[in-house]
Amino acid sequence: MSQAGVARLAQVLMATWPFLMMGVVSGVDLLAGPQYGFLSLLALGPAFASLVGRVRRTMFIGVLALMLSLLLAMYDNLIGTRQSTLSLMSITGVTAAGVLAAMGRQRRERELANVRSVAEVAQRVLLRPVPRHAGHLRAAVSYTSANADAHIGGDLYEMVTGPGGVRVIVGDVQGKGLEAVETAATVLGAFREAAHDEPDLLRVSERLEKSLNRRLSGEEFVTAVLAESTACGTLTLLNYGHPAPLVLRADGTMVLAEPDVHAPPLGMPDLGAQGPRPHRVTFGPGDQMLLYTDGVIEARDRSGRFYPLAERSFLLADDDPEAALEKLRLDLVSHVDGPLQDDVAMLLLRSRETGDH
Template identity: 60%
Template sequence: MKSQQVLRSLPFVVMAAVVLIDLMAGPSLGFLPLLTLGPTFASVSGSVRRTALVGVLALALCVPLAFYNRLLLTTQNNLTIVTIIAITAASMLAGHLRIGRERELANVRLVAEAAQRVLLRPVPRKAGDLQVALSYTSAAAEARIGGDLYEVATTPYGVRLLIGDVQGKGLEAVETAAWVLGAFREAVYDEADLHRVAERLEASLDRHLGGERFVTAILAEVADDEIALLNRGHPPPLFVGRDGRSRLLEPHEEGVPLGLASLGPPLPGPRRFPFGEGDQILFYTDGVIEARDQAGVFYPLTERAHLLAVADPQSALDALRSDLLDHLGGPLLDDAAMLLIRRQAG
């Protein structure tokens, strides 16, 4: 917002500076051609009408300054006036084209955001004996729409979860997320084995999208007193025990992202971890751990695990999100999704 205000005032500041310099230099030096900077800068952020008004103001300033410099009605001054008119017209055309591109980009962004909202439906607050909390922070307006995805489903085989991050941005990333989520929502009820669910996602990506896109993801299944994790190139989740101790749930062998299975070795199976009453697990996308502060320091997620020690999981996740934004000190450059599951005590 502040940068926009600076850009809007820049044409008038520049022309005022030209007038001041010209008056201080005296009639011997002419700075009138520099008045063309006014409409030029106006086309960067202003409307076509605003650019035209700035051009008219530049002409209005040119006449008394030409009289002051004893150049009125001379060939030199006439060329300056023609130059101001020509540059104003060119700036108006450039402004018109810029506004058209901005509108087109805004429409595309709105479509992508609407598609994301349809795909990323709200997760249940409770699933089986789990409490579930979600935080999804969209990237800054300057960034393109991302492809973070998540889902929680209660199935005959236990509560199953998916969190992932699509390679790329924009509508193509949203399209990829749609195919992954659609395949997951069907496969979790059909397949008893978590590895088979991942194979169904692979088949969907191969069939519809080819081999140029991929998705880093974690598939999880909660049953009894443990959780099974199938990591496909995604950042490992953060485990926080009921005693407050935390650690990353690293896989024995990390699998390649979804969509790249044909290029790598045989995929490892799920790894199982204890997951008892009062324990909680935070799943997240790389927009969280890759967020940097003004000094370029990444967000220290593992050091912030104590923020999750709040009775309500959603309040705990909201506190973590606030801390992330405070660390960043500015807008996110990538979407940041966090999914917290907590095993209810008793």
């Protein structure tokens, strides 16, 4: 059974549990007789109801427990006795506590819903959809956050059409949470501005370094790949400690765009190392390039096996880049068969063939 099926089953069990408990207590009381004093255990109904139910449902189950207690007390000839009175008091007290607990839980759920709403707005501002067509390229993007509550994390992407061609970035901020989101915002803001202004990709990366060095401290850093495409059929890449993009040729062959010399991530000036050298890759009609974050290749299945991206690259053969990328994302989620442990960002570039629209 999938995790979604298990979650639905758990919800059904939690919803029926209060009635089941009251039914069991009632049956045991009828079979055992009044001398064992099971009536107070009917308070388990409203107690469990407060865990998942709303205020009205908790109150309804509490009233139902009181009615059952009175009926069983009448059957056992216990009306007006100490045992019956204690049972009614226990049920009333637990119901009142359950109502207060349900009110607090509903308030927290509303607050969480507000946080999710703000996060979704932040995601739309920070990670905008890329254009489906840019120059001679078609593009698609996919983003899946490991933080299910916030829907946003530290992975980033952007695509800008500038005077020199189409420029893109895919990166991964070291760390999680709001600090990672703020760092991603710094990188994207600097890239969006520099990609329009600077004459070459190296100058763009220098602007990113300056912006990050003003913000980052300690051992924080950002791995990234910057790419620039021109109509002449060449992609220029700068790789800052990031997984190498996957290049799929129109003839079906596949290569990793590995740089000749590896460079450290962005935001680590203390290392004193030189930045990456521009790495050029031919990119003709029908070719594709997949840029991605390490959440893709480091995703493990239940046996600990990493996701075999190269083996699954055939999923990108769909004519529609967005559909192709969605197939790959669904296959990745199926491979993990559970919550992702890291954010996943993927950006697919496809060089248009003659007749493409």
